[in-house]
Amino acid sequence: MSALIATGITRRYSGFNALEDVNFSLAAGERRALIGPNGAGKSTLFDILGGQREPSSGTITFDGQDITRQPAHQRALNGLARTFQRNNLCQALSVLENIRLAVQAHGKAKHDLMRHAKAHTAIVERAEQVLENMSMSSLAMRRAGELSYGDQRKLEIAMAIASEPRVLMVDEPTAGMSPAETAEMVAVMQNLPRSMSLLIVEHDMDVVAALADRTTVLQNGIVIAEGSWDDVRNSEVVQRAYIGGQRTP
Ligand SMILES: Nc1ncnc2c1ncn2[C@@H]1O[C@H](COP(=O)(O)OP(=O)(O)OP(=O)(O)O)[C@@H](O)[C@H]1O
Ligand SMILES: [Mg+2]
Incomplete structure (x- = not known):
């Protein structure tokens, strides 16, 4: 079953279309990479799926519900989480506190836990569990602002995961990372449960090859190709698209 479906998405800017009749669907549990040369429209599509920008035409459904006009925060509460290229952390708070806030912001925690006396303990326990799953327990008491760049990006993903989303969208997860940080980030994403669909915009083709099902x-x-990494990499249309660009698939 498809979790997220975009149909006929067009985004017009004065004089040209940043997206033109894009059809895109992400299956439940699938891991998908979105690639393309600079200016291809990747961030525009990401923003339209996440609710940060509106399409000029077309529709988006999530679990069968039309969310085309739904605001981003509502989509997040419904299980569509995303991280941003720019850092979204409270720098002055500890790693654990950042995660705790993310757990608390989640709808389920609000309704089920907040009323009870043990609410705080339950939220902290959940936050600790998320940190453990991300192999970040040793960083729990460190201030977010003191972390390395790679660990800050990992923390952002941990915060998105804290809400137990059904779809996690990550914008260039390895941008600016060292090879060691990149390898760690790939391992983190490979270990995500399959109950979560993953959509990444990614320029590092080794990361795409390691992570994406499609x-x-x-x-x-315009969507010029879609398929397994081998099919996409060997596609003449794709190879032509990258000729003259800065990056090759
Ligand atoms: N607010 C805007 N007004 C006008 N044009 C825009 C706007 N935002 C994006 N564009 C244009 O839309 C096209 C797609 O941009 P987008 O940022 O989606 O590309 P991208 O694939 O994410 O590129 P990159 O790999 O460089 O991040 C580009 O030509 C860009 O200049
Ligand atoms: Mg972009």
Whole structure:
């Protein structure tokens, strides 16, 4: 069953279409990479799926519900989580406190736990569990602002996971990371439960090859290829799209 479906998405800017009649669907539990040369429309599609931008036309459904006009925070409460290229952390708070806030912001925790006397303990326990799953327990008491760049990006993903989303969208998870940090990030994402679908925008083709079940390629706002990494990598259309660009698949 498809978790997230975009149908006929077009996004017009004055004089051109950043996206043109894009059809895209992400199955439950699937891991998908979205790639394409600079300016292809990847971030625009990401924002439209996440609710940060509206399409000029087209519809988006999530678990069968039309969410085309639903605000981003409502989508997040319903299980569509995303991280941003720019850091979204409370730098002055500890790693554990950042996760605790993310757990608390989640709808289920609000309704089921907050009323009870043990609410605080339950939330902290959940936050500790998330940290353990991410192999970040040793960093729990460190201030977020003191972490390395790679650990800050990992913390952002931990915060998104804290809400137990059904779809996790991550924007360039390895951008600016060292090879060691990149390898760690790939391991973190490989260990995510399959109850969660994963959609990443990624420029590092080794990361795409390691993580994605399928890859979607955008060029000039149009989906030019979609399939397994081998199919996409060997596609003439895709190879042509990258000729002259800075990056090759
Ligand atoms: N607010 C805007 N107004 C006008 N044009 C825009 C706007 N936002 C994006 N664009 C244009 O839309 C096209 C797609 O941009 P987008 O940022 O989605 O590309 P991208 O695939 O994410 O590229 P990159 O790999 O460089 O991040 C580009 O030509 C961009 O200049
Ligand atoms: Mg972009």
